Amino acid sequence: MDFSTLTDVYQELEKTSSRLEMTSIVSEFLKRVPEEELPVILLFIRGRVFPAWSDKELGIGNKLIIRAISAVSGASEATVENRIRDMGDTGLAAESLLVKKAQTTLFREKLTVMKVYENLHRLASLSGKGSQERKISYITELLSFAEPTEARYIVRLILEELRLGVGEGIVKDAIARAFQVDPKLVERAYSISSDLGEVARISKLEGDEGLRKVTLKTCRPIEVMLAQKIGGIEEAIEKFGETAFEIKYDGARIQIHKEDGRIELYTRRLENVTRQFPEIVKSARENIRARSAIVEGELVAIKSKKDRRPRPFQDLSRRIKRKYDIPEMVKNIPVEVNLFDLVFYDGESKIGDEFRDRRKLLEKIITETDIFRLADQIITDNVREAERFYRNALSLGHEGVMAKNLRAPYQPGSRVGYMYKIKPVMETLDLVIIGATWGEGRRAHWLASFLLAVSDPDTGRFLTIGRMGTGFTDEEFKEMTELLRGEITEQVGKEVRLKPKIVVEVAYEEIQRSPTYSSGYALRFPRLVRIRTDKGPEDADTLQRVEEILKGVTT
Numbered sequence: 001m002d003f004s005t006l007t008d009v010y011q012e013l014e015k016t017s018s019r020l021e022m023t024s025i026v027s028e029f030l031k032r033v034p035e036e037e038l039p040v041i042l043l044f045i046r047g048r049v050f051p052a053w054s055d056k057e058l059g060i061g062n063k064l065i066i067r068a069i070s071a072v073s074g075a076s077e078a079t080v081e082n083r084i085r086d087m088g089d090t091g092l093a094a095e096s097l098l099v100k101k102a103q104t105t106l107f108r109e110k111l112t113v114m115k116v117y118e119n120l121h122r123l124a125s126l127s128g129k130g131s132q133e134r135k136i137s138y139i140t141e142l143l144s145f146a147e148p149t150e151a152r153y154i155v156r157l158i159l160e161e162l163r164l165g166v167g168e169g170i171v172k173d174a175i176a177r178a179f180q181v182d183p184k185l186v187e188r189a190y191s192i193s194s195d196l197g198e199v200a201r202i203s204k205l206e207g208d209e210g211l212r213k214v215t216l217k218t219c220r221p222i223e224v225m226l227a228q229k230i231g232g233i234e235e236a237i238e239k240f241g242e243t244a245f246e247i248k249y250d251g252a253r254i255q256i257h258k259e260d261g262r263i264e265l266y267t268r269r270l271e272n273v274t275r276q277f278p279e280i281v282k283s284a285r286e287n288i289r290a291r292s293a294i295v296e297g298e299l300v301a302i303k304s305k306k307d308r309r310p311r312p313f314q315d316l317s318r319r320i321k322r323k324y325d326i327p328e329m330v331k332n333i334p335v336e337v338n339l340f341d342l343v344f345y346d347g348e349s350k351i352g353d354e355f356r357d358r359r360k361l362l363e364k365i366i367t368e369t370d371i372f373r374l375a376d377q378i379i380t381d382n383v384r385e386a387e388r389f390y391r392n393a394l395s396l397g398h399e400g401v402m403a404k405n406l407r408a409p410y411q412p413g414s415r416v417g418y419m420y421k422i423k424p425v426m427e428t429l430d431l432v433i434i435g436a437t438w439g440e441g442r443r444a445h446w447l448a449s450f451l452l453a454v455s456d457p458d459t460g461r462f463l464t465i466g467r468m469g470t471g472f473t474d475e476e477f478k479e480m481t482e483l484l485r486g487e488i489t490e491q492v493g494k495e496v497r498l499k500p501k502i503v504v505e506v507a508y509e510e511i512q513r514s515p516t517y518s519s520g521y522a523l524r525f526p527r528l529v530r531i532r533t534d535k536g537p538e539d540a541d542t543l544q545r546v547e548e549i550l551k552g553v554t555t
């Protein structure tokens with residue numbers, strides 16, 4: 001397929017923000033795509049060159065792109081940079097600089113989708129000495145064949161800045177529509193293969209029948225089963241009878257895939273994080289006694305191998321993001337895995353099996369080590385015993401417990417009520433708003449992000465503890481703006497300082513220590529519960545209360 005056919009579709013998609021219209025554009029387009037090109041098209045349509053689970057990445061920054069555009073267009077690098085600044089978009093800048101060039105080129109080979117894909121694929125596998133130059137040559141080759149509009153999109157693809165808003169949901173609907181297959185089967189096939197290209201190809205060639213046959217494969221992540229909330233221990237036991245209670249570890253969910261000596265690690269968002277955790281790869285290789293398996297667990301950053309108390313989530317997040325100096329990270333931020341499920345074993349999918357049996361098999365094939373462990377579990381229908389387990393989990397610094405239905409199968413990608421999370425209800429805080437920022441775009445006339453503070457009765461000062469911009473309806477934004485407009489004491493740019501007057505009740509995920517705010521703490525994901533018109537700043541919560549809550553929850 002010519003690349004220009006795809007750019008026509010990109011242009012059409014760019015003109016609309018309607019989900020329905022996008023679905024119809026994509027589905028009409030998919031009908032025209034030859035089956036062998038479907039996998040590539042399904043990546044490109046979402047602005048990707050590799051699927052999330054691939055360990056390949058392009059790693060092309062602005063600098064290299066500027067050099068490539070300069071080389072092809074004949075404009076100096078400074079000119080390219082200026083053009084990007086003026087137009088606010090590297091793709092459009094490339095397009096405009098290549099227009100002149102296009103008029104003077106008489107003969108040019110027509111660019112195909114596969115040619116673009118091949119060059120980008122080759123480029124991603126280059127590393128080491130001289131690789132930068134070779135990467136540029138692959139890009140310049142594409143840009144010199146490209147029509148100006150094609151160049152716009154090639155550049156955006158390379159920089160991963162396509163941003164057409166074509167999400168996974170739209171693509172799934174479009175596949176079902178284009179090939180007249182059951183959307184539920186598309187959903188299911190995707191949730192266990194995580195491969196839209198393959199799902200599209202099967203839909204086209206084999207229809208519903210083929211989709212039904214899609215099954216798990218190692219080294220392809222699955223969409224994980226999700227948990228729901230429940231009132232408490234008693235409710236869970238009422239629902240499930242005998243229930244498995246496990247510690248709810250506070251980290252990141254991880255899938256470990258083993259196929260002979262090969263180990264791959266994926267996050268809940270299907271990203272490949274194998275390279276970041278060599279110690280887990282080694283543990284998995286040595287301690288999963290199976291030829292092939294997919295097991296699941298929670299990856300947690302811990303204080304040390306001896307003191308296994310959890311560290312803040314940010315530490316784990318640093319390890320997930322870091323792609324270099326890995327050995328140093330392994331030493332500085334130790335991690336452990338707490339395994340809690342098994343979905344594949346020696347060539348067979350286990351998702352239809354009951355949780356009770358999956359866990360038994362997991363116990364059978366895992367050799368526990370200090371960093372590779374089974375999640376602590378009790379099985380009981382006794383509320384008091386379960387409550388003891390829960391309190392103990394909290395006292396060890398964990399988030400809470402999970403309650404699991406022993407007889408339930410594994411349902412990839414769904415919140416089906418087979419497992420529930422039980423955590424302490426976070427106490428809300430009444431906080432004073434002492435600053436805000438004017439919004440952007442549609443919200444330009446509203447104050448849109450609010451600086452929150454606790455009071456410090458010892459000094460009479462207000463100490464900041466976070467910024468809140470979510471949880472508001474349009475009405476509430478308006479109301480807040482009206483309430484606060486008269487309290488503005490100073491404005492610098494979009495930032496305003498406010499007299500401490502308005503009190504809001506705020507919920508949050510967690511309180512963390514933080515040097516960013518003057519209280520020394522930060523609220524994670526603060527959201528508005530309501531405006532406390534009944535309270536004045538003197539009634540706001542104090543720094544001391546924040547410290548008490550923190551102690552109560554974390555010790």
Ligand code: AMP
Pocket residue numbers: 226227246247248249250251252253298340375402421
């Ligand atoms: P939440 O993210 O609040 O919906 O809670 C569910 C998440 O808790 C899961 O996706 C896992 O990442 C995590 N988790 C921690 N411990 C366990 C466990 N023992 N079983 C299942 N999930 C767990």
